[in-house]
Amino acid sequence: MPEVLLSVHGVNYSYDSSLALDGLSFDVQQGEMVAIVGPNGCGKSTLLKCMSKVLRPQAGAVFLDKQDIRTLIAKDVAKMLAVVPQETMLEFDFSVAEVVLMGRQPYLGLLKREGKKDLSMVRQALELTSTLHLADRNVHSLSGGERQRVVIARALAQEPQIILLDEPTSHLDINFQSEILSVLDELNKKHKITIIAVMHDLNMAAQYFSRMMLLSGGKIMMVGTPEMVLTAPNIKEAYGCDVLVERRHACSHLFISPLLSPHKNVRGESGVKVHLVCGGGTGSSLLCAMYAYGWSVTAGVLSQGDSDWEQAHLQGIEVVDVPPFALPGDDEFERNLNLMRNADLVVLSAVPFGRGNLQNLYAVKEAQAENVPVFVVDSVPVDKRDYTGGEASCLYRGILQDGACVLKDEKELFEAFNGREGR
Amino acid sequence: MERVSVESTCCSEGSLSVLRQKRKKARLLLFTLFAALLLVMVLAIRCGAVDIPFSAMFLGDGSVSYNILLRLRLPRVILAALAGASLAVAGATFQALFRNPMADPYIIGVSSGASLGAVLAIVLSLSFSFLGVGAIPLLAFAAAMMTALMVFNLAKVGDTVSPLTLLLAGIAAGSFLSAIVSLLTYFAGEKLHQVIFWLMGGFSGATWAGIRLAFPYFLLGTTVIYLHARFLNCMLLGEETATHLGIEVERVKKTLLAAASLLTAIAVATSGLIGFVGLIVPHVIRLLVGPDHRTLVPASALGGAILMVTADAVARTVLAPTELPVGLVTALGGAPFFIYLLRNRKKIKHFI
Numbered sequence: 001m002p003e004v005l006l007s008v009h010g011v012n013y014s015y016d017s018s019l020a021l022d023g024l025s026f027d028v029q030q031g032e033m034v035a036i037v038g039p040n041g042c043g044k045s046t047l048l049k050c051m052s053k054v055l056r057p058q059a060g061a062v063f064l065d066k067q068d069i070r071t072l073i074a075k076d077v078a079k080m081l082a083v084v085p086q087e088t089m090l091e092f093d094f095s096v097a098e099v100v101l102m103g104r105q106p107y108l109g110l111l112k113r114e115g116k117k118d119l120s121m122v123r124q125a126l127e128l129t130s131t132l133h134l135a136d137r138n139v140h141s142l143s144g145g146e147r148q149r150v151v152i153a154r155a156l157a158q159e160p161q162i163i164l165l166d167e168p169t170s171h172l173d174i175n176f177q178s179e180i181l182s183v184l185d186e187l188n189k190k191h192k193i194t195i196i197a198v199m200h201d202l203n204m205a206a207q208y209f210s211r212m213m214l215l216s217g218g219k220i221m222m223v224g225t226p227e228m229v230l231t232a233p234n235i236k237e238a239y240g241c242d243v244l245v246e247r248r249h250a251c252s253h254l255f256i257s258p259l260l261s262p263h264k265n266v267r268g269e270s271g272v273k274v275h276l277v278c279g280g281g282t283g284s285s286l287l288c289a290m291y292a293y294g295w296s297v298t299a300g301v302l303s304q305g306d307s308d309w310e311q312a313h314l315q316g317i318e319v320v321d322v323p324p325f326a327l328p329g330d331d332e333f334e335r336n337l338n339l340m341r342n343a344d345l346v347v348l349s350a351v352p353f354g355r356g357n358l359q360n361l362y363a364v365k366e367a368q369a370e371n372v373p374v375f376v377v378d379s380v381p382v383d384k385r386d387y388t389g390g391e392a393s394c395l396y397r398g399i400l401q402d403g404a405c406v407l408k409d410e411k412e413l414f415e416a417f418n419g420r421e422g423r
Numbered sequence: 424m425e426r427v428s429v430e431s432t433c434c435s436e437g438s439l440s441v442l443r444q445k446r447k448k449a450r451l452l453l454f455t456l457f458a459a460l461l462l463v464m465v466l467a468i469r470c471g472a473v474d475i476p477f478s479a480m481f482l483g484d485g486s487v488s489y490n491i492l493l494r495l496r497l498p499r500v501i502l503a504a505l506a507g508a509s510l511a512v513a514g515a516t517f518q519a520l521f522r523n524p525m526a527d528p529y530i531i532g533v534s535s536g537a538s539l540g541a542v543l544a545i546v547l548s549l550s551f552s553f554l555g556v557g558a559i560p561l562l563a564f565a566a567a568m569m570t571a572l573m574v575f576n577l578a579k580v581g582d583t584v585s586p587l588t589l590l591l592a593g594i595a596a597g598s599f600l601s602a603i604v605s606l607l608t609y610f611a612g613e614k615l616h617q618v619i620f621w622l623m624g625g626f627s628g629a630t631w632a633g634i635r636l637a638f639p640y641f642l643l644g645t646t647v648i649y650l651h652a653r654f655l656n657c658m659l660l661g662e663e664t665a666t667h668l669g670i671e672v673e674r675v676k677k678t679l680l681a682a683a684s685l686l687t688a689i690a691v692a693t694s695g696l697i698g699f700v701g702l703i704v705p706h707v708i709r710l711l712v713g714p715d716h717r718t719l720v721p722a723s724a725l726g727g728a729i730l731m732v733t734a735d736a737v738a739r740t741v742l743a744p745t746e747l748p749v750g751l752v753t754a755l756g757g758a759p760f761f762i763y764l765l766r767n768r769k770k771i772k773h774f775i
Contacts, residue, residue, distance in 0.1 A: 054666050078669025089522075089661050093713040095441045102657055106669030110650045119439055136441040158668070 002029040005194055006051065006081075006162060010060035013046050020046040022218035023060065030161070033188045033195045035205040038215035039239045044198040045086070047215070048166050051196070052083045065161070078106035082155035084165040088147070090139040096150050097135040100125055103157025125156035128191070129183055145176030152183060163187070165197040169204060177201070181208045206230055206254040214238055226254050232291075233316030244288050245314040247307070254314070259292050275299065275340045277360045278349035281307040286349055286377070286410050291315050293414065298343065300336040301328045301360055328359050336360065340367035347375045347413065348399075352385035353392035361395045365402075374404040375413055449718035452711060456725035460504065463729050467500045467736040468492065471743070499629040503735040503749070504728035505641050506626070506694045509686040511727025514701030515708075515719055516648050516683040519655040520676060521586045528687040528701035531589060531680075532597035536570025537563040537691035538604045538622060545617050546607050554636060557628075559621065560692040567688035570596060575680060583673055584680075624695030624750030626735050637689045644686040645724060651679055652716035659714060697750045699757025700727050
């Protein structure tokens with residue numbers, strides 16, 4: 001059981017009259033890599049400053065290795081915790097080696113000169129950040145990425161257990177961004193340094209951090225894995241912005257993209273209610289597209305953990321679900337059917353049918369009988385995705401015969417619908 | 424990881440040599456400056472209105488030449504060196520604390536305080552003395568320290584002192600006190616000449632007693648600042664970064680402000696207002712060896728001493744037997760240099 005290294009306990013901080021942090025509490029364990037995300041002005045940087053003893057919270061306390069940081073002197077804090085600020089003023093004629101050597105400050109007294117140990121720590125820090133070749137250079141001649149690595153090297157020279165970073169990649173181009181984050185990742189994985197970073201870029205955060213903390217209005221909205229935290233409804237609530245959250249492939253991290261115009265204007269206004277019957281990834285892109293078009297989407301019945309289920313979950317869509325490999329019971333069937341009844345149309349993706357989801361077809365048929373329009377994406381012939389020995393094909397054809405609208409691919413759905421709406 | 428290992432093998436030996444090189448360069452500069460200071464001091468003792476060979480030193484107490492050399496010129500040269508060193512070290516400290524290349528020892532109004540003390544002593548014809556030191560320097564010193572304390576407390580918000588507020592409080596207090604000085608000067612009457620002469624600064628009143636009184640404070644101030652040289656380096660990166668590096672910023676800032684104010688007060692009390700030394704010397708030294716205060720502080724002390732001793736020698740000899748105020752010489756030489764610096768802001772950007 002890894003031990004708690006940093007603990008924030010009911011911290012309140014206000015600038016004059018405006019409350020920046022409102023009773024925050026959380027723990028960070030040894031070896032974690034945590035991203036703090038949230039909209040501008042949500043208190044991320046203030047939190048970082050409270051954790052590094054730059055600001056003193058008006059209420060609550062921060063514990064570093066079980067000790068209240070108010071009782072620790074700056075030197076002892078600096079030996080445990082190093083900070084990489086958003087921007088470091090480095091316009092002086094110091095060499096890189098000298099700047100990194102400043103990281104040894106907490107270990108030196110008034111009279112003590114830097115010794116062999118200090119120099120070897122500096123060298124090690126330079127090596128870990130691949131900046132050894134820059135040691136002789138003047139810091140003001142460095143590029144943005146090099147400069148940030150040097151500042152990280154200085155932090156490492158402090159031999160810290162935790163490194164706090166305030167938007168470490170915000171001034172860097174995409175190449176340097178991933179370079180810096182890879183350095184941090186390596187420090188975390190190989191050298192067991194706990195990393196806590198305020199991140200602006202949600203995609204970068206999702207890619208590199210295993211734990212997220214979403215702040216909003218000085219409070220923690222949610223803490224957890226990227227999949228738990230970075231869902232469309234959470235982001236909407238915190239940032240006030242509609243996004244698509246996708247996983248590009250099985251091993252990819254989450255991608256968050258804001259919904260831009262023209263879809264953005266439509267979102268939330270069109271009022272079209274759709275129920276989607278899908279599964280096994282056949283509905284993911286359809287789901288995203290419908291969401292982007294501003295349709296309100298429901299889905300079901302899906303197995304938990306199914307990739308369509310995850311997509312629906314990330315996007316905050318109402319889903320009727322069952323545990324993996326469980327067959328839907330009457331209750332699920334009924335709830336699914338009710339969603340269909342409430343919808344303006346039901347869309348059936350080119351999902352393979354087996355015993356597990358055959359009930360969905362019965363539900364579609366029943367909804368159709370109650371005059372809910374049904375759209376079928378028929379990109380793969382039903383015989384090739386029927387694993388029920390013909391029962392599914394039979395039902396499917398019945399649905400087609402009863403007047404379902406057949407679409408060759410997903411795009412046709414929107415074309416057909418736009419045309420219909422236009423009329 | 425591959426990249427790391429490649430680099431560490433290709434330039435593993437001596438890649439931190441930059442540190443050693445810089446230290447070597449610093450040592451060389453300090454040695455050179457020290458030698459230069461000795462030379463300048465010897466020359467300064469030698470020259471003056473009356474030409475006296477060094478052999479006069481061995482003539483004994485009775486002779487006029489001996490007295491001029493050891494009772495007038497030697498203390499004068501030593502005091503000039505002390506004042507120059509104090510001002511330059513104070514200037515370097517204030518420039519780092521304020522992170523402002525234009526900061527000088529007088530920035531927080533110490534000079535105006537000292538002037539007020541001195542002018543009061545002159546106008547009120549105070550004539551007491553303490554340990555052989557007259558009323559004017561004593562009052563100037565006391566007023567200077569009081570001003571520093573007052574400005575510091577004015578600028579304090581809660582437990583912290585922001586450099587910007589300190590700067591503004593210094594300017595405000597400075598102009599207020601200067602106004603009082605002007606008022607006193609206006610009513611100085613026949614003492615006007617003495618007042619103005621003091622304000623322009625000079626070492627004509629140098630005595631061994633004055634040196635004895637000033638030296639311990641000088642030693643205290645410079646030692647404290649030198650010991651905090653590494654802290655000053657960190658402060659250059661910003662107060663927040665300094666905190667992250669384990670420095671109790673507020674405490675260190677207070678200590679350094681007190682030490683620098685003390686040095687300024689000694690200089691002003693013993694020699695009046697001498698401008699530009701505290702501003703320019705740190706800049707020149709920074710151009711020579713970079714911003715590391717472990718070199719910058721002692722080198723500024725030596726450089727300030729050299730400049731002041733030279734300026735005083737020029738002031739004594741250029742129109743001999745008439746003596747120019749030293750403040751005039753440093754201002755005449757310093758102002759154009761300062762303008763040159765202003766015109767080359769790009770360079771300034773790198774050395775503060």
